[in-house]
Amino acid sequence: MRRRTKITINPKYLLILCSILCVGLIIISYRYKEKVAPVKTLAEEIVAPMQKGINHVGLWIADKKEIFTSMQTLIGENKKLKEELDNISYENKILKQEKYELEDLRELYELDKKYASYPKVAARVISKDSNNWYNQFCIDKGSKDGISKNMNVLAGDGLVGIVTEVGSNWSKVRTIIDDQSNVSGMSLKSSDICNVKGNLELIDKGLIEIELVDKAADIKEGDEIVTSHISDKFLQGILIGYVKSIDVDASNTTKSGYLTPAVSFDSLDTVLVITELKKELPKEAINY
Amino acid sequence: MKRVITILFTVLICFLLQTTIFQALALADVVPNLLLIVTVAFGYMRGEKEGIFVGLFCGLLIDCVFGDIIGICSLIYMVVGYLNGLCNKLYYSEHITVTVTLVALSDLIYNFFYYIIEFLFRNRLNFFFYLRRIIIPELVYTVLISILLYKLLHTINNLLEQSEQKEA
Numbered sequence: 001m002r003r004r005t006k007i008t009i010n011p012k013y014l015l016i017l018c019s020i021l022c023v024g025l026i027i028i029s030y031r032y033k034e035k036v037a038p039v040k041t042l043a044e045e046i047v048a049p050m051q052k053g054i055n056h057v058g059l060w061i062a063d064k065k066e067i068f069t070s071m072q073t074l075i076g077e078n079k080k081l082k083e084e085l086d087n088i089s090y091e092n093k094i095l096k097q098e099k100y101e102l103e104d105l106r107e108l109y110e111l112d113k114k115y116a117s118y119p120k121v122a123a124r125v126i127s128k129d130s131n132n133w134y135n136q137f138c139i140d141k142g143s144k145d146g147i148s149k150n151m152n153v154l155a156g157d158g159l160v161g162i163v164t165e166v167g168s169n170w171s172k173v174r175t176i177i178d179d180q181s182n183v184s185g186m187s188l189k190s191s192d193i194c195n196v197k198g199n200l201e202l203i204d205k206g207l208i209e210i211e212l213v214d215k216a217a218d219i220k221e222g223d224e225i226v227t228s229h230i231s232d233k234f235l236q237g238i239l240i241g242y243v244k245s246i247d248v249d250a251s252n253t254t255k256s257g258y259l260t261p262a263v264s265f266d267s268l269d270t271v272l273v274i275t276e277l278k279k280e281l282p283k284e285a286i287n288y
Numbered sequence: 289m290k291r292v293i294t295i296l297f298t299v300l301i302c303f304l305l306q307t308t309i310f311q312a313l314a315l316a317d318v319v320p321n322l323l324l325i326v327t328v329a330f331g332y333m334r335g336e337k338e339g340i341f342v343g344l345f346c347g348l349l350i351d352c353v354f355g356d357i358i359g360i361c362s363l364i365y366m367v368v369g370y371l372n373g374l375c376n377k378l379y380y381s382e383h384i385t386v387t388v389t390l391v392a393l394s395d396l397i398y399n400f401f402y403y404i405i406e407f408l409f410r411n412r413l414n415f416f417f418y419l420r421r422i423i424i425p426e427l428v429y430t431v432l433i434s435i436l437l438y439k440l441l442h443t444i445n446n447l448l449e450q451s452e453q454k455e456a
Contacts, residue, residue, distance in 0.1 A: 009337075011335070011336030011337050011340065011370065011373065012336075014336070014337060014340055015336070015340055015366070015367075015370045018340055018344055018366050019363060019366070019367075022344075022347075022359045022362045022363035022366065023359065023363070024359075025351075025358045025359035025362065026357055026358070026359035026360060026363070028358075029357045029358040029359060030357050036358060039352065039358075040352045040353070040358070042352075043349065043352035043353050044352070044353050047300075047303070047304070047307075047353055050300075050304055051304060051307060051308050054304060054305075054308040054309060055308055058308070058309060058312065126308070127307040127308055127311070128307060128311045128319075129307075129354050131319075131321070131350070131354075131402070132317070132318045132319060132422045132426055133402060133403075133406060133407070133422065134354075136354065172354075179407070179410075179412070180410075200407075200412075200418070200421070200422075201412075201414060201417050201421075203317075204317070204421065
């Protein structure tokens with residue numbers, strides 16, 4: 001075994017040296033966010049497949065456990081569901097008839113389809129933020145599957161968040177309940193614009209904040225809030241949640257309140273990514 | 289060399305566990321900070337220098353994968369590693385009480401600074417809420433896990449030291 005002559009540095013100097021390095025990194029990554037992105041992408045690219053593997057094993061075990069525990073309940077449920085299905089298929093027929101009627105009426109009114117269906121890609125959540133302060137997660141689809149930055153993420157029919165970073169086989173999603181999240185929303189009924197903001201203090205109650213509502217706006221409890229037409233990143237008309245309560249602010253010019261999100265964020269394991277970006281304004285059109 | 293590779297693997301495995309399995313095992317909605325335990329353990333067992341390097345590596349890993357700005361976690365983890373390295377003078381054997389205290393203190397320091405940097409600067413002033421909602425539960429959970437994890441890390445460290453002695 002060859003012995004190298006050891007260079008001994010006083011740990012204090014080492015600490016100072018590394019601190020300077022860290023501060024330097026902070027400044028560099030703050031000033032040149034775009035240029036640092038490839039480094040971060042590389043790190044995640046290495047880690048993502050491993051996380052995916054662990055999740056596969058975990059899901060497999062969970063699946064097997066589920067099979068044994070839920071057999072009996074499933075049989076009972078199956079019977080009940082079959083009965084329900086009969087009822088529902090009958091109701092469905094009626095609804096279909098009404099839908100045709102509605103389409104005819106729409107044509108009459110020459111209304112455009114306001115909430116067109118967007119193309120979507122399904123993805124699995126592979127990991128969540130390593131500390132408890134933020135609500136971000138990674139999904140197992142990336143640029144290879146046609147995902148790019150600022151795409152909207154849904155689960156069920158509600159808005160989950162937005163893609164903030166993309167790698168070849170992963171992307172990072174910031175949820176709307178995250179403390180840094182801000183979404184422009186509007187009331188489905190009255191088209192009044194508002195701002196929907198995540199807040200860590202409200203996560204346990206399962207709520208998000210809604211603010212900057214005009215005092216004269218006609219928003220009541222139980223109203224649906226969807227993404228607005230003036231948002232520059234979110235496509236129009238995606239359900240965010242339902243108004244829980246709303247009051248006039250102390251300033252007496254705006255209203256604010258709470259919103260119950262349409263998505264249950266506790267149990268997200270698959271999400272849908274809309275592979276269509278909101279059309280951006282040409283740069284010349286924006287005057288500062 | 290063997291030591292470096294072993295530590296790299298340990299950190300990586302802990303990171304993977306923290307982001308996947310422990311997210312599913314979260315109690316009271318918090319996840320134990322395994323990487324902090326690793327930093328504390330190596331700092332305490334091996335001294336300032338190793339504390340600094342392990343902390344820096346853990347922090348960089350978190351920053352690169354989840355952080356917005358690289359360097360914040362690295363700085364906090366590194367300082368935590370250094371401070372625990374100073375406690376190396378107390379180290380003489382498998383003394384679990386000292387480690388547990390150190391882990392608890394480190395977790396408190398880490399989350400306190402994280403709160404100041406990431407939340408206080410954005411005008412989130414309700415410190416006691418965050419203390420009750422995140423800092424205390426994470427501390428308790430991390431301390432519980434550290435009792436098990438430290439035993440394991442201690443064994444790894446002993447094996448490494450034995451093989452190093454043989455080679456020397």
